[in-house]
Amino acid sequence: MDDFKEITAGNKPFKKAYVAIMLWFVGRAIQAAARVDKDVKKEFEKLPDGFTFCLGVLPRGPYMIVGKNEKGRVKYMGWKPDGKRIDLDMKIKNIEAAILMFTFQESTAAASARNRMIVDGEVPYVCAIVRVLDIGEVYLLPKFIARLAVKRYPAWSFGRKYIGRVRIYFRSILGY
Amino acid sequence: MYLSGYYEFCCRVKMIAGHDALEKIPGALAQLHAGRPLIITDKGVSGAGLVDTVVDAIKDGIDIGAMADDVPQDSSVKVVNHLADVYRDNNCDSIVAVGGGSVMDTAKGVNIVVSENADDLMKFSGVGVLKKALKPLLVIPTTSGTGSEVTLAAVIKDHERHLKMAFASYFLLPDVAILDSRMTLTLPPFLTASTAMDAMAHAVEAYTGLAKNPMSDANAIAAISLISSNLLNVIKTPSDREGRLALANGATLAGAAFSNSLVGVVHALGHATGSVCGVPHGVCMSILLPYGLEYNMHKRAHFTGELLLPLAGAEVYVGTPKHLRAEGTVAYIRKMNQNMHDATDGRHARFFEEVKDRDGRRMVPREKLEDIAEAALDDGSIVYNPEECDYEDFLMIIRAAWEGAPLDRSLIKGV
Numbered sequence: 001m002d003d004f005k006e007i008t009a010g011n012k013p014f015k016k017a018y019v020a021i022m023l024w025f026v027g028r029a030i031q032a033a034a035r036v037d038k039d040v041k042k043e044f045e046k047l048p049d050g051f052t053f054c055l056g057v058l059p060r061g062p063y064m065i066v067g068k069n070e071k072g073r074v075k076y077m078g079w080k081p082d083g084k085r086i087d088l089d090m091k092i093k094n095i096e097a098a099i100l101m102f103t104f105q106e107s108t109a110a111a112s113a114r115n116r117m118i119v120d121g122e123v124p125y126v127c128a129i130v131r132v133l134d135i136g137e138v139y140l141l142p143k144f145i146a147r148l149a150v151k152r153y154p155a156w157s158f159g160r161k162y163i164g165r166v167r168i169y170f171r172s173i174l175g176y
Numbered sequence: 177m178y179l180s181g182y183y184e185f186c187c188r189v190k191m192i193a194g195h196d197a198l199e200k201i202p203g204a205l206a207q208l209h210a211g212r213p214l215i216i217t218d219k220g221v222s223g224a225g226l227v228d229t230v231v232d233a234i235k236d237g238i239d240i241g242a243m244a245d246d247v248p249q250d251s252s253v254k255v256v257n258h259l260a261d262v263y264r265d266n267n268c269d270s271i272v273a274v275g276g277g278s279v280m281d282t283a284k285g286v287n288i289v290v291s292e293n294a295d296d297l298m299k300f301s302g303v304g305v306l307k308k309a310l311k312p313l314l315v316i317p318t319t320s321g322t323g324s325e326v327t328l329a330a331v332i333k334d335h336e337r338h339l340k341m342a343f344a345s346y347f348l349l350p351d352v353a354i355l356d357s358r359m360t361l362t363l364p365p366f367l368t369a370s371t372a373m374d375a376m377a378h379a380v381e382a383y384t385g386l387a388k389n390p391m392s393d394a395n396a397i398a399a400i401s402l403i404s405s406n407l408l409n410v411i412k413t414p415s416d417r418e419g420r421l422a423l424a425n426g427a428t429l430a431g432a433a434f435s436n437s438l439v440g441v442v443h444a445l446g447h448a449t450g451s452v453c454g455v456p457h458g459v460c461m462s463i464l465l466p467y468g469l470e471y472n473m474h475k476r477a478h479f480t481g482e483l484l485l486p487l488a489g490a491e492v493y494v495g496t497p498k499h500l501r502a503e504g505t506v507a508y509i510r511k512m513n514q515n516m517h518d519a520t521d522g523r524h525a526r527f528f529e530e531v532k533d534r535d536g537r538r539m540v541p542r543e544k545l546e547d548i549a550e551a552a553l554d555d556g557s558i559v560y561n562p563e564e565c566d567y568e569d570f571l572m573i574i575r576a577a578w579e580g581a582p583l584d585r586s587l588i589k590g591v
C-alpha cells in the first residue's frame with residue numbers, strides 16, 4: 001500500500017495523480033527514446049554508466065527515476081527514489097508548479113528561469129537531461145503544444161518525427 | 177517596463193561606496209560584532225600596494241588577526257583548507273577579502289570551513305547544505321568586473337581530482353561590499369577594458385535573458401549606463417577617480433542583476449573558450465557580447481533595442497527609429513570595442529583571431545573552434561538563454577567571432 005500513498009495522500013490527490021501519470025509516461029518515453037532517437041542515444045552515451053536521474057515534486061512526490069545500468073542501457077527505474085543513489089536530482093518545488101509544467105502552460109526553460117526547481121547535480125548532467133527532456137516532449141506532444149514547451153521547435157525529417165513518435169509511443173506503453 | 181509573472185530576487189549585501197570607503201571598515205565590522213579579521217588577498221594585489229592602502233585605512237580602528245596573500249590565480253581547495261587553519265590559529269572572527277573573483281571565491285570557501293568548524297571544504301558542495309549564517313565577510317573588489325562581491329556562488333577547484341566545485345547559497349553572500357576608487361586606480365587600461373566588458377555582459381545578458389525581472393532590470397540598466405558613459409574616459413585617463421568609482425558601481429550593479437537573473441549564450445561560449453584556450457574571461461566577454469545579442473535578436477529585439485538608451489544616451493535613442501534600435505545596440509557595443517582597441521594600442525582584442533598571449537602567440541587556433549563549441553554544450557548558462565543552442569549554433573557563433581565578421585542572421589535556425 002505504501003506505493004500508492006504518495007499519490008493519494010495530501011489534499012490535492014487529482015493533481016498529484018495527474019503529475020504521477022505524466023512522470024511515469026515521461027520516464028518510459030525517455031527509455032524508449034534512448035533506443036529510437038540518435039540524439040537522445042548520444043546524450044546518454046556521454047553520461048557515465050550507472051548514472052541515475054530523478055525528476056519529482058516536493059515535498060512528497062510523485063517522482064520518477066531514469067538511469068543507465070552497468071551495461072549502458074537506459075532504463076525507467078520506477079517511482080521510488082528511496083535508497084537509490086541519485087546523480088542528478090531535479091525537484092519541482094510544489095505541486096502547483098508541477099501542474100503548470102505538465103499542462104504545458106509553462107515551458108521547462110521558463111520554469112527554471114522562475115526558480116520553480118531545485119537542482120542538485122553536476123551542471124553538464126543538467127544540460128544533457130534538459131536536452132533529453134526537450135526531445136522527449138517533441139516526440140510525445142503535438143506540435144502546437146510542444147512549441148510552447150521547448151525553446152525552438154526542431155525541423156526534423158518526416159521519418160524521424162512521425163515514425164519515431166509511433167515507435168516511442170508503442171515502446172513507452174509496452175515498456176521495452 | 178517588463179513584468180515577469182513570477183520571480184525571486186535577493187541581494188542583501190550592504191554597500192559602502194566612495195573615495196574614502198575603506199575607512200568605514202572598522203565600523204562595519206563592529207556592527208557585525210567582529211574586530212579581528214583575516215585579510216585574504218593575492219600576490220598581485222599586495223604587490224600593487226593595495227593591501228597597504230587597506231591596512232593604513234583600518235589599522236587604527238581594528239586589530240588585524242592575520243594576513244594571507246597566497247591565493248593563486250585559480251582558487252583551490254587546498255588553499256581554502258590551509259587558510260582556514262590560518263584563521264583559527266590566529267583567533268580571527270571575520271574575513272576581509274581584497275582582490276578579484278578568485279580571492280573572493282576563496283574567501284567564501286574559507287568562510288564555509290571556519291563557520292561550520294570543519295576540516296575540509298568538499299563536504300559542503302551542492303544545494304542546501306549550508307543551514308546557518310557564516311562568519312562576517314567583507315569584500316573589497318580590486319577589479320570592476322566579476323561582481324562576485326554580490327553573488328551567492330563560489331567556484332573552487334579541486335586540482336587533485338580535476339573537479340570544479342560549485343557552491344551556491346544565500347549564506348555565501350558577503351555581509352558588506354566596499355567600493356573605493358583607490359582600489360582600481362592602478363588597473364592597467366586593457367584590463368580595465370576587458371573586466372568592465374565582463375560586467376557589461378552580465379548586465380546585458382541579465383536584461384535580455386529568460387529570467388529577467390523588474391529588480392534585476394533596474395540594476396542592469398543602471399550598470400550599463402554607468403559603464404558605458406565612463407569606460408573610454410577611464411581607459412584614456414586611468415587616474416580618473418570619479419570614473420573609476422562609476423565603473424566599480426556599475427560592476428556591482430551588474431553583479432546584482434546577473435546573480436539573480438543569470439546569463440546566457442555569451443557566457444556559455446566564453447566559459448568554453450576560457451577552458452579550452454585559456455583566454456581571460458573578460459576578453460571573451462568583450463568579443464562575444466555583440467554576437468550573443470545578434471544570435472538572440474529574433475526573440476529579444478525589443479529588449480535589446482531598449483538597451484540603446486542606457487548605452488548611447490537619450491539623443492541617440494530618440495533619434496533611432498524603433499525597428500533599428502536592437503541593431504543599434506549591437507553596433508554601439510562593437511564601436512566601444514573598436515574605440516578601446518584604438519585607445520589601448522591594439523591590446524583590447526575585437527575578435528578571437530587577434531587574441532595574443534604575453535609572448536605574442538595566438539591563443540585561439542582555428543582548429544580549436546570545434547572543441548569550444550563542444551565544451552559550451554556542458555555550460556549551465558545555456559538554460560537561461562532565450563534561444564536554443566546546439567553544437568552547430570555554437571560553432572556558427574564562435575567562427576564568426578573568430579573572424580570578426582558580424583553574424584549572418586539569415587543562417588540562424590528558426591529565423
Ligand SMILES: [Fe+2]
Nearest residue numbers: 374378443457
Ligand atoms: Fe562574467
